[in-house]
Amino acid sequence: MSIAAKITIFIREKYHGFISFLVLFLIWSGVCHYKLISPDFLPTPATVGTAFVKVVSSGILGKSLGGSLIRIAEGFMIGTTLGFLLGAVMGVSRTLERLFAPLINALRQVPIIGWIPLIIIWCGIAETSKVTFIAIGAFFPILINTFEGIRSVSHSYVEVAQVFEYSRVKLLRKIVIPGALPSIVSGIRLSMGTSWLLVVWAEINTRSAYGIGDLLSSSREEHNPGLIIVCILVIGFVAFLINELFGHLEARLNTWKKSYR
Amino acid sequence: MERLGTLEVKNLNKKYRSQNDDLLVLDDINLTVQPGEFISIIGSSGCGKTTFLRLVVGLEKGYEGEILLDGQRLNGPSLKRGVVFQDHRLLPWLSIEKNVGMGLKNPKSGESRKTIQEHLELVGLKGFEKHYPHQLSGGMSQRAAIARALVNRPEILLLDEPLGALDALTRMYMHQELERIWMKEDITMIMITHDVDEAIVLSDKIVVMSSRPGTIKKIIPVPLARPRDRAGYDFANIKEEVLAEFQLHTDHPFTYSI
Numbered sequence: 001m002s003i004a005a006k007i008t009i010f011i012r013e014k015y016h017g018f019i020s021f022l023v024l025f026l027i028w029s030g031v032c033h034y035k036l037i038s039p040d041f042l043p044t045p046a047t048v049g050t051a052f053v054k055v056v057s058s059g060i061l062g063k064s065l066g067g068s069l070i071r072i073a074e075g076f077m078i079g080t081t082l083g084f085l086l087g088a089v090m091g092v093s094r095t096l097e098r099l100f101a102p103l104i105n106a107l108r109q110v111p112i113i114g115w116i117p118l119i120i121i122w123c124g125i126a127e128t129s130k131v132t133f134i135a136i137g138a139f140f141p142i143l144i145n146t147f148e149g150i151r152s153v154s155h156s157y158v159e160v161a162q163v164f165e166y167s168r169v170k171l172l173r174k175i176v177i178p179g180a181l182p183s184i185v186s187g188i189r190l191s192m193g194t195s196w197l198l199v200v201w202a203e204i205n206t207r208s209a210y211g212i213g214d215l216l217s218s219s220r221e222e223h224n225p226g227l228i229i230v231c232i233l234v235i236g237f238v239a240f241l242i243n244e245l246f247g248h249l250e251a252r253l254n255t256w257k258k259s260y261r
Numbered sequence: 262m263e264r265l266g267t268l269e270v271k272n273l274n275k276k277y278r279s280q281n282d283d284l285l286v287l288d289d290i291n292l293t294v295q296p297g298e299f300i301s302i303i304g305s306s307g308c309g310k311t312t313f314l315r316l317v318v319g320l321e322k323g324y325e326g327e328i329l330l331d332g333q334r335l336n337g338p339s340l341k342r343g344v345v346f347q348d349h350r351l352l353p354w355l356s357i358e359k360n361v362g363m364g365l366k367n368p369k370s371g372e373s374r375k376t377i378q379e380h381l382e383l384v385g386l387k388g389f390e391k392h393y394p395h396q397l398s399g400g401m402s403q404r405a406a407i408a409r410a411l412v413n414r415p416e417i418l419l420l421d422e423p424l425g426a427l428d429a430l431t432r433m434y435m436h437q438e439l440e441r442i443w444m445k446e447d448i449t450m451i452m453i454t455h456d457v458d459e460a461i462v463l464s465d466k467i468v469v470m471s472s473r474p475g476t477i478k479k480i481i482p483v484p485l486a487r488p489r490d491r492a493g494y495d496f497a498n499i500k501e502e503v504l505a506e507f508q509l510h511t512d513h514p515f516t517y518s519i
């Protein structure tokens with residue numbers, strides 16, 4: 001299938017979603033056109049467009065996005081790797097589950113913002129603290145999903161493996177992990193979504209050189225409502241892309257799982 | 262030299278623990294299966310047939326009595342004892358050919374591919390290599406499970422109602438195939454079934470079980486020449502004998518299912 005054809009299908013399938021964007025845009029244009037709200041409060045589409053072009057052509061948007069994405073990559077990698085490993089060993093071993101589950105269940109009740117004072121004491125307010133913050137946020141969803149995914153693998157399949165004399169490692173590789181994979185991937189998707197949320201939050205609250213949250217903060221300080229809207233749209237769009245990407249991956253892995261719809 | 266693969270079950274009792282009291286599922290089962298024999302087990306639902314099979318496979322622990330293979334106590338499941346489970350248990354995330362190759366040491370080798378292909382053809386699933394279990398019908402899944410169990414050439418093949426979901430004609434075709442495989446591979450087969458005709462067509466001996474608790478009521482030998490004639494006089498006599506155990510009588514050779 002050609003790329004153009006794929007895009008056409010994508011638009012056709014998602015066009016209900018585009019309608020809501022279009023309607024919102026028309027209302028916005030109308031409100032601005034008839035000056036129902038002062039442009040100090042609500043910038044016009046033209047102002048936003050100009051701000052967007054400016055911030056793209058100066059390269060600031062690129063650098064800001066790049067800064068945020070690197071932070072995410074680091075925090076997300078650390079958080080998901082640790083979360084996956086702990087979730088996996090807890091899923092496989094009842095003893096380790098008994099050992100860690102109470103602690104994990106207690107810690108994950110702490111709202112992520114509750115960690116901030118401790119992170120600041122330990123890591124300061126520079127890069128390390130932001131990465132740590134994201135890592136903690138990414139850690140729990142993948143941990144829970146990996147654990148639950150492993151435990152949802154039917155014992156029937158384990159018996160099949162026993163009859164074929166699978167070793168413990170082969171049992172994990174061929175039965176447990178593939179069976180848990182759909183759940184693990186939705187854990188990754190949740191972790192990724194959380195990471196994106198947290199990076200923006202961290203950048204707004206403790207400034208760094210480049211980041212999409214920093215751009216948002218400075219546009220407020222410079223009283224540039226056009227740029228604020230640009231930042232909000234970009235943040236939303238990236239979140240949308242992340243969701244779409246992992247959603248597709250999940251759907252592909254889930255072909256063998258027949259759900260009720 | 263004496264052939265290997267003699268299965269001896271002596272004074273076997275199996276209890277399942279429920280909330281407050283123990284449920285006796287199998288009561289004093291005694292059975293000897295010679296290498297190369299075809300045994301059918303027939304009995305009403307819930308009488309403990311699957312439990313017996315699981316014990317012989319080695320999946321069920323905690324029993325009284327002895328289960329001996331060539332005089333040795335069983336020690337867990339083994340590649341030498343293949344199983345076709347009552348629910349086919351194909352892995353839903355693997356294609357049919359990968360499912361069938363599950364028990365092979367090196368499923369990607371040329372030789373393994375050939376074996377997988379042969380067994381898929383054997384059960385009539387050629388062309389469905391790349392399909393996934395949810396794309397197959399119940400009967401096709403059962404046939405794939407049979408292929409998977411056969412691929413390793415087990416000494417004993419245990420089948421739990423393997424043809425239950427098949428239509429009458431495919432079932433007859435599978436009877437021929439099972440008999441052919443059984444003769445060619447010279448393996449012991451123990452099959453649970455509800456189909457009296459099926460049991461008579463295939464078995465050397467039919468084990469009739471009664472329930473609550475599960476006991477062996479009678480072992481009926483089937484000394485007929487193969488391939489067996491379903492319409493024959495001797496066939497009808499044996500059928501009468503089996504059905505009598507269930508207080509059923511027949512004077513016309515139709516299929517009866519227990």
Ligand SMILES: Nc1ncnc2c1ncn2[C@@H]1O[C@H](COP(=O)(O)OP(=O)(O)OP(=O)(O)O)[C@@H](O)[C@H]1O
Pocket residue numbers: 277278284286305306307308309310311312313347
């Ligand atoms: N894991 C278990 N725990 C407790 N009771 C069990 C368990 N498995 C089976 N039973 C009980 O043991 C009895 C025999 O079950 P089994 O599955 O062996 O029957 P079956 O003869 O194979 O029946 P069917 O023809 O319906 O498959 C039943 O009463 C069942 O409730």
Ligand SMILES: [Mg+2]
Pocket residue numbers: 310311312347421
């Ligand atoms: Mg059963």
